[in-house]
Every structure is written in structure tokens, then in C-alpha cells.
Amino acid sequence: MKKKSVIIIGAGIAGLSAGCYAQMNGFCTRIFEMHTRPGGLCTSWHRNGYNINGGVHVLVGCAKPSEFYQVWTELGALQGRRFESYEDYICFEGTDGRSVTLYSDIDKLEEHLLAVAPEDCALITEFINGVRRCLGFNPPILKAPELYGPIEGLRVLLKIIPHLGFFRKWFKVSMREFSTRFQSPLLRELFADIWFPETPVYFFMMSLSMLHQKTSGYPLGGSFEFSKSIERRYRDLGGQCRYESRVSKILVEKKRAVGIKLEDGTEHRADYVISAADGHTTIFKMLEGKFLNKKIRRLYEKYPVFPPLIYISLGLKQTFDLGLGNSTGVYFPVKEPLVIAGEKMTRMGIRIHNFDPSAAPPGKTLVKILIPSNMAYWEPFIRDRRRYQAEKEYILDRVVSMIDQRFPGLADMIEMRDMTTPLTYVRYTGNWQGSHQGWMITSKTGLYHLKNMLPHLKNFFMAGHWVFVGGGVPSAALSGRNVVQFLCKQHKIPFVTTVP
Numbered sequence: 001m002k003k004k005s006v007i008i009i010g011a012g013i014a015g016l017s018a019g020c021y022a023q024m025n026g027f028c029t030r031i032f033e034m035h036t037r038p039g040g041l042c043t044s045w046h047r048n049g050y051n052i053n054g055g056v057h058v059l060v061g062c063a064k065p066s067e068f069y070q071v072w073t074e075l076g077a078l079q080g081r082r083f084e085s086y087e088d089y090i091c092f093e094g095t096d097g098r099s100v101t102l103y104s105d106i107d108k109l110e111e112h113l114l115a116v117a118p119e120d121c122a123l124i125t126e127f128i129n130g131v132r133r134c135l136g137f138n139p140p141i142l143k144a145p146e147l148y149g150p151i152e153g154l155r156v157l158l159k160i161i162p163h164l165g166f167f168r169k170w171f172k173v174s175m176r177e178f179s180t181r182f183q184s185p186l187l188r189e190l191f192a193d194i195w196f197p198e199t200p201v202y203f204f205m206m207s208l209s210m211l212h213q214k215t216s217g218y219p220l221g222g223s224f225e226f227s228k229s230i231e232r233r234y235r236d237l238g239g240q241c242r243y244e245s246r247v248s249k250i251l252v253e254k255k256r257a258v259g260i261k262l263e264d265g266t267e268h269r270a271d272y273v274i275s276a277a278d279g280h281t282t283i284f285k286m287l288e289g290k291f292l293n294k295k296i297r298r299l300y301e302k303y304p305v306f307p308p309l310i311y312i313s314l315g316l317k318q319t320f321d322l323g324l325g326n327s328t329g330v331y332f333p334v335k336e337p338l339v340i341a342g343e344k345m346t347r348m349g350i351r352i353h354n355f356d357p358s359a360a361p362p363g364k365t366l367v368k369i370l371i372p373s374n375m376a377y378w379e380p381f382i383r384d385r386r387r388y389q390a391e392k393e394y395i396l397d398r399v400v401s402m403i404d405q406r407f408p409g410l411a412d413m414i415e416m417r418d419m420t421t422p423l424t425y426v427r428y429t430g431n432w433q434g435s436h437q438g439w440m441i442t443s444k445t446g447l448y449h450l451k452n453m454l455p456h457l458k459n460f461f462m463a464g465h466w467v468f469v470g471g472g473v474p475s476a477a478l479s480g481r482n483v484v485q486f487l488c489k490q491h492k493i494p495f496v497t498t499v500p
């Protein structure tokens with residue numbers, strides 16, 4: 001029997017994952033990617049001998065017992081790759097001159113928080129108990145929830161039920177709101193500023209529990225090598241990847257996706273189309289907004305997205321560390337508040353991953369700074385390259401001088417400066433509003449369930465962080481896997497996986 005053909009748009013983690021699983025299940029697939037390389041947002045690039053990891057810094061599921069471990073292993077992403085687990089995740093410095101360290105070890109963290117803020121003993125204990133509670137919880141992810149039969153569904157529900165009350169309680173509380181419960185000014189600052197303030201405390205607890213269990217870690221060698229290993233797996237499974245092939249349109253006949261049209265005018269046909277490219281472009285441009293319902297429209301009008309980033313990398317011509325024990329990062333208040341790209345900054349975070357030998361040439365150091373930004377500020381610069389360059393230089397100068405105040409002498413060590421803006425992310429990945437992770441989860445918006453299919457359009461699926469609230473590489477990989485489970489269901493074949 002002739003194999004069913006599938007066209008996949010985008011060679012980010014979601015597209016590569018969909019490609020791998022479709023190949024494992026007997027489909028004949030081609031990926032069309034607009035960029036010259038795989039990975040999408042999960043990437044790194046070289047500058048003057050430095051390897052800038054512009055993607056994953058914390059990979060969930062790099063070790064057992066996380067169920068994501070199985071997914072990454074099937075995708076060939078872990079084999080032969082080392083991950084560094086964080087000892088002391090970050091040091092947070094308060095405006096009162098005191099500091100607090102987020103240790104990965106929960107017992108050490110508890111002891112430390114109690115020493116820093118004994119007046120908040122009850123709240124700290126409640127919080128740490130929450131982190132401990134997450135330790136034993138491994139949500140079942142290996143089957144798309146829509147595909148559970150009644151008995152299987154019940155079994156999963158029984159597994160989840162003991163965790164449900166706890167989840168509900170801490171999902172409703174945002175980091176900002178939680179911060180106000182502390183008496184200690186330092187812990188108030190910590191919880192308000194360390195993450196996006198509207199994130200539910202639940203996810204902070206989950207993240208700390210993963211750091212403790214060492215089921216999340218930093219991919220040594222950088223994100224591009226990580227993505228490349230999945231692309232290699234895809235090719236080994238017989239998949240084909242075409243680069244520099246921007247899709248402009250999804251071809252639809254009788255409400256059925258039948259192929260794609262590239263920007264160069266060529267058309268390519270297949271039995272199925274999976275878009276693992278940006279959600280907004282897919283729905284409103286490639287499909288011209290013809291396959292929508294109120295829920296999807298409202299989502300794109302109202303739902304918050306993770307902000308785009310300014311990502312600054314500084315190459316230092318000598319070895320350097322933060323002088324803060326095992327902390328790979330520090331978050332410190334700036335002496336004078338500064339406006340960067342229209343946003344007032346009162347703090348700055350820097351990270352140094354000295355444990356990754358690929359990051360900098362021997363004897364040198366790579367420093368990274370991430371600053372949330374906004375697209376509206378950057379849009380006018382699209383038409384004025386010179387102004388854009390000047391703005392980047394201005395921001396770099398200001399940021400360097402702020403860091404130099406905290407680490408005197410650092411400015412003189414700099415031999416390489418690199419900066420990406422929200423426009424860079426749009427140019428290279430097409431992500432809507434330059435978002436670095438798709439839809440944001442907040443305690444107000446709740447956990448929105450998105451479908452991989454669009455109303456009234458057959459033979460078409462979507463994968464990637466635009467169909468998985470909260471985003472990130474694990475969600476992207478999982479959504480590609482889920483989509484192939486739907487494909488298998490439609491063809492009445494069992495979904496199978498292999499491990500290389």
C-alpha cells in the first residue's frame with residue numbers, strides 16, 4: 001500500500017518531533033523550513049569564537065523519572081549528550097543589600113530561607129512543603145488527552161485526583177500575590193521579581209522540584225546541537241528537510257488541506273499538512289483566517305503571550321565568575337532605574353554558564369543578559385536600519401555600564417558584544433509579537449485547552465508552542481508527538497515509537 005504523505009511546515013522542535021513520529025509510524029514526510037537550519041527558537045550561534053546559547057537553558061525531562069525523558073530519548077535528543085544540573089540556581093540581591101540564594105536542594109533551600117526570614121517561618125514551610133509535594137507527581141503525558149477511552153481516562157483521573165486540590169490551590173495564586181504575604185522585604189522582592197509576576201506559584205514549585213530531582217538541566221554544547229540531534233534522528237528515519245523554503249499558503253480544496261505553496265510560487269501536495277510554524281501566521285495568513293471560531297479569535301485578540309526578549313551576550317577576554325558560590329546567575333537591583341526600549345528597569349539579571357566548555361574559548365567567559373521587551377517599541381525600527389543599529393549600541397552601552405557598577409572592571413574585559421532584539425526573533429522564526437515561548441500561563445487566564453485541529457478543515461493539524469499554553473521545548477516536542485497519535489487514530493493504526 002502506498003504510504004500516506006505528510007508535509008510539515010517548520011523545522012523547530014515541534015516540526016522535527018512531528019516528523020520523527022510520523023516516520024516511525026510509516027508516513028512519508030517532508031519538512032519545509034524558511035530558515036537555513038533546524039531548531040527555530042531552540043538555537044545557538046557563534047560570534048568570534050563564542051557559542052551563544054539562544055534557546056534552552058533549562059530542559060525539562062533530561063533525566064528520569066520525568067515522562068519527558070522517554071520523549072527526548074525517542075527523538076534521539078539525549079543520547080551522547082550531557083546536561084548540567086544547577087546546584088545553586090540563582091542568587092537574588094535585594095534593595096536592602098541582603099541576598100538570598102535559590103538552592104536546587106530543597107532541604108538546603110528551606111534552611112536558607114528560614115535563616116534569611118525567620119519571621120516568615122510558617123509561609124516558608126508551606127511553600128517548601130508545596131515543592132516537596134510536586135516531587136512525587138509525574139503527570140501522565142505520553143498519550144494525547146483527547147484519545148483516552150473511558151477506562152483509561154478514569155485510570156489517569158485517579159492518578160491525578162490526589163494532586164488536584166493542591167494544583168487548584170496554587171494555580172490560583174500568582175507570584176505577585178504570593179509575594180505580598182511575606183513580611184520579609186527581601187522575600188517580597190524575590191517572589192515578585194524572580195519570574196513573570198502573573199505566573200502561578202504552582203509552576204515555580206514544580207520548577208524547583210525538578211531542579212531538586214535533577215530532571216531538568218542545561219544542554220552542554222548549546223541548543224543548536226540539541227536541535228541538530230533531533231534533525232539527525234529525523235533524517236535517519238527517512239525524513240526529508242528542505243531549508244530556505246518559506247511557506248506562504250496552505251492549499252485547501254473542498255475544506256481539506258492538500259498541500260502548500262512556497263514564496264517562490266511552487267506548490268507541493270500531500271495527504272496531510274501539519275503546521276508547526278507560528279500560530280498567527282498559520283491561521284490568519286497561510287489559511288487567510290477562513291478556519292476560525294470565536295474561541296480561537298478571542299485567544300489571538302485577548303490572551304497574553306510570553307514577551308519578546310532582548311538577549312545580550314558579552315565575551316570577556318579572561319576567566320571570570322560571579323563570586324557567588326555555585327550560583328550561575330545573579331539578579332541585582334540597579335543603582336539608578338533605567339529605561340530600556342521603553343520599559344523601566346529596576347533590576348538586571350546576568351548568567352554565566354562556565355560549566356559549558358563550548359560557551360567561550362579557553363581562558364575566556366561568556367556573560368548573558370535577558371531583558372523582556374515589547375514588540376510595539378521595536379516595530380518602527382524595521383524601516384530604519386541605521387537607527388536600529390544606533391539603538392542597539394545605546395542599549396548595549398547602558399547595560400554594560402549597569403553591570404560594571406555591580407562588577408567593577410567587567411566593562412574593560414569585554415572583547416565581544418552581541419545583541420538580539422524582538423525583531424531578530426521575528427526575522428528568524430516568524431513568531432507572532434516576537435514571543436519567545438507562545439501563550440503565557442497566568443493565574444487569571446487559567447489553563448486554556450487548545451486543539452491541534454481547526455474547525456471545518458480536514459487533513460490539517462497544528463503543533464508547537466502556539467497550541468500548548470505555557471510553551472517551551474517539552475510542549476513543542478509533545479505536541480508533535482500528539483499530532484501523530486491523531487493521524488494514527490484516523491488511519492486506524494496503532495501509534496508506535498522506537499528508540500535509537
Ligand SMILES: Cc1cc2nc3c(=O)[nH]c(=O)nc-3n(C[C@H](O)[C@H](O)[C@H](O)COP(=O)(O)OP(=O)(O)OC[C@H]3O[C@@H](n4cnc5c(N)ncnc54)[C@H](O)[C@@H]3O)c2cc1C
Nearest residue numbers: 010012013014034040041057058247277464465472473476
Ligand atoms: C532565549 C530563549 C530561552 C528559552 N529558554 C527555554 C528553556 O530554558 N526551556 C524551554 O523549555 N523553553 C525555552 N524557550 C522556549 C522554547 O525555545 C520554545 O518554546 C520552543 O523552541 C518552540 O518550539 P516550536 O517548534 O513550537 O516553535 P519555533 O521554534 O518557533 O519553530 C517554528 C519553526 O517554523 C519555521 N517557520 C515559521 N514560519 C514559516 C514559514 N512560513 N515557512 C516555513 N517555515 C516557517 C521557523 O523558522 C521555525 O524554525 C526559550 C526561548 C528563547 C528564545
